[in-house]
Structure formats: structure tokens, C-alpha cells
């Protein structure tokens with residue numbers, strides 16, 4: 085059990101499932117998810133794992149299946165080298181995003197994350213508007229965000245300071261660290277960013293140096309990193325699956341494939357939290373149903389005019405607001421259609437089984 089606590093297990097999880105009724109089953113943490121299989125760890129050893137048929141039969145969405153970072157109850161075989169997953173412990177948090185492309189569906193990123201670490205490189209990749217998008221996602225999932233700025237070797241110390249200050253302006257009090265993977269010993273300097281017993285998820289575009297950071301933290305080239313494309317300076321999506329790794333100091337990190345786009349579905353809380361000052365201003369608009377676009381007496385527009393709210397931030401807010409409204413609508417429609425179909429299947433089975 086000691087090893088499990090090292091992996092982040094705690095009373096929150098152990099009190100969520102009556103473990104006595106699972107005689108002989110043991111808790112383990114999902115370290116990676118493959119097409120039809122998983123790897124799980126008991127803190128000292130990794131095992132190949134599969135789910136029971138019950139999972140495949142019962143789960144109507146990907147949220148019902150184990151995700152990287154999940155705590156599960158499993159039955160171990162063959163000297164703990166193979167496991168069958170029977171239950172998922174109640175989750176402390178679930179990080180999800182809209183799937184890439186036109187489909188309005190959620191994709192599970194990882195479970196039981198304490199901090200979502202948004203990684204941006206201090207080159208053209210640095211972008212406050214994209215940062216806000218990641219913040220909305222983290223806040224919507226009620227996961228604390230933090231920021232890591234990589235490739236500090238490509239910017240002057242003054243520039244790094246300035247960028248950190250700009251981020252603090254939009255998210256007061258957020259934890260930020262800047263570092264370079266290319267300066268020897270620099271990653272060591274920021275290693276206390278990752279606290280023992282906590283689980284971190286590295287998020288950001290392809291090529292910002294997430295995996296390089298992980299390798300540096302582990303002090304070995306364990307995972308593949310990729311060259312940047314000459315043409316546009318972007319990464320090549322070197323990391324292809326989420327992977328949970330435990331550092332020597334006891335912090336747990338999940339590396340992720342770089343994200344191309346970050347759409348959002350229904351993110352009212354996330355937007356309110358990320359754009360707190362805009363929500364507060366909206367309360368002062370003359371009309372209750374103010375759209376903050378053309379109305380007289382709009383406190384949001386007034387703030388832009390007075391220069392206390394930046395136009396770029398306002399536009400980003402409005403854009404995401406529209407996007408979430410649109411996606412929310414199609415998502416609800418889809419769910420309703422799926423539900424109707426589910427009911428039909430149920431009815432059909434009931435009426436045709438006895439024949």
C-alpha cells in the first residue's frame with residue numbers, strides 16, 4: 085500500500101469504494117491507455133491490463149472507461165504482470181476537451197489531475213489568447229492551472245520577465261516558471277514546481293518541449309522527442325499517447341501529445357472563472373440581457389473604451405462564448421438523439437427476446 089500513496093493514492097479514493105467487498109482485488113493506477121488495453125501500476129511494478137466485459141457492455145461513453153490517471157480495482161495474475169480492471173474509483177477530477185474537428189464530442193484527457201500545467205514556448209508559440217483557451221478548459225474541469233514557459237534560451241531575461249508579468253495580469257496569483265531544456269541544470273532549478281504526491285498534466289502545442297522537460301526531470305532520455313519542422317517552427321506530434329510517470333521526488337506527471345486545436349463545449353463556469361472581470365462588469369450593464377456588443381450603458385464596452393479591458397481579451401471572450409453556445413446546442417441535440425435510439429433498442433430487445 086505504501087507504494088500506492090507514492091503514486092498519489094489517498095483517503096479520497098479509498099473511502100469512495102467499499103474495498104472489503106472486493107476480496108483479493110487491489111488498487112492500481114492507470115499509467116497508459118492503448119486501443120484495447122491498458123497499463124497499470126501498483127507503485128512498484130507496471131502490468132499489462134484489460135477491462136472486464138462489463139465495462140464494454142455498460143459504458144455508453146468514453147467517460148465510463150478507464151483513463152490515464154484513474155485509480156482502479158484490479159485482479160492481478162502471473163506474478164503481477166497482468167491485471168483485469170473491475171472498477172474505477174470515484175474521480176477527483178476529469179480533464180476533457182472537445183474532440184478535434186467538427187464532431188461535438190468530449191475526449192477524455194486524464195483523470196485525477198491536481199494541476200493542469202499549460203506549457204508555452206518563449207518563441208512564436210507564446211500566445212496569451214491560446215493560454216486563455218487552456219485556462220477555460222482547466223477551470224471548467226475545476227482543475228488548478230499553472231504555467232510553464234519553455235525555451236527561455238530563445239528570449240532575453242527581460243522578455244521572459246515581461247511575458248510572465250503579462251500572464252500574471254490576466255491570472256493573478258498563478259504559479260509560473262520559465263526554463264530551458266537546453267541549458268544544463270536549468271530544469272533542476274524549477275524541479276520544485278512539481279510537488280510530491282500531486283499529479284500534473286502537461287498540456288500545450290506540439291514541439292514546446294513537454295517531453296524534453298520530462299526526460300530532463302528523469303535525468304535520462306526515456307521518451308522520444310522530436311525535431312521542429314524547419315518551415316513553420318511547429319512540432320511534429322512526436323508523443324502519441326498519454327503516459328503517467330513518477331518522478332524521484334514523488335510527483336506524478338502525465339505527458340500528452342501536443343494539441344492542434346482546443347475547442348470547447350459548454351464552458352460557462354470556465355469562462356466566468358477565466359474572465360472574472362468581464363463577468364463582474366456584465367453585472368453593471370444597463371440591460372439584463374446585454375450582449376456587450378452594441379448596447380448603450382454596457383459596462384463591458386465602457387471598460388474597453390476606458391482602456392481597463394483589452395480589446396483582444398474581450399474578443400477572445402466573445403469568440404469562446406459563441407463557440408460554447410453553438411457547440412452546447414449541437415451536443416445536447418446529439419445526446420437526445422442518442423438517448424432516443426437507446427430507448428428504441430431497449431424496447432426492441434424487450435419485445436423481441438421471447439420469440
Ligand SMILES: Nc1nc2c(ncn2[C@@H]2O[C@H](COP(=O)(O)OP(=O)(O)OP(=O)(O)O)[C@@H](O)[C@H]2O)c(=O)[nH]1
Pocket residue numbers: 234235236237238263264265266289290291292293294295296297308309310311312319320321322323324340341342343
Ligand atoms: N531551444 C530550445 N529547444 C527546445 C527546448 N525544449 C525542447 N526543445 C526542442 O524542441 C523540439 C520538440 O521537443 P519535444 O520535447 O519533443 O516537444 P513536445 O512538446 O513533447 O512535442 P509533442 O510530443 O509533439 O507534443 C526538440 O527538437 C527539442 O530539442 C528548449 O528549452 N529550448
Ligand SMILES: [Mg+2]
Pocket residue numbers: 294295296308309322323339340341342
Ligand atoms: Mg512530446
Ligand SMILES: [Zn+2]
Pocket residue numbers: 366369370374375376377379381382383384385
Ligand atoms: Zn454589456
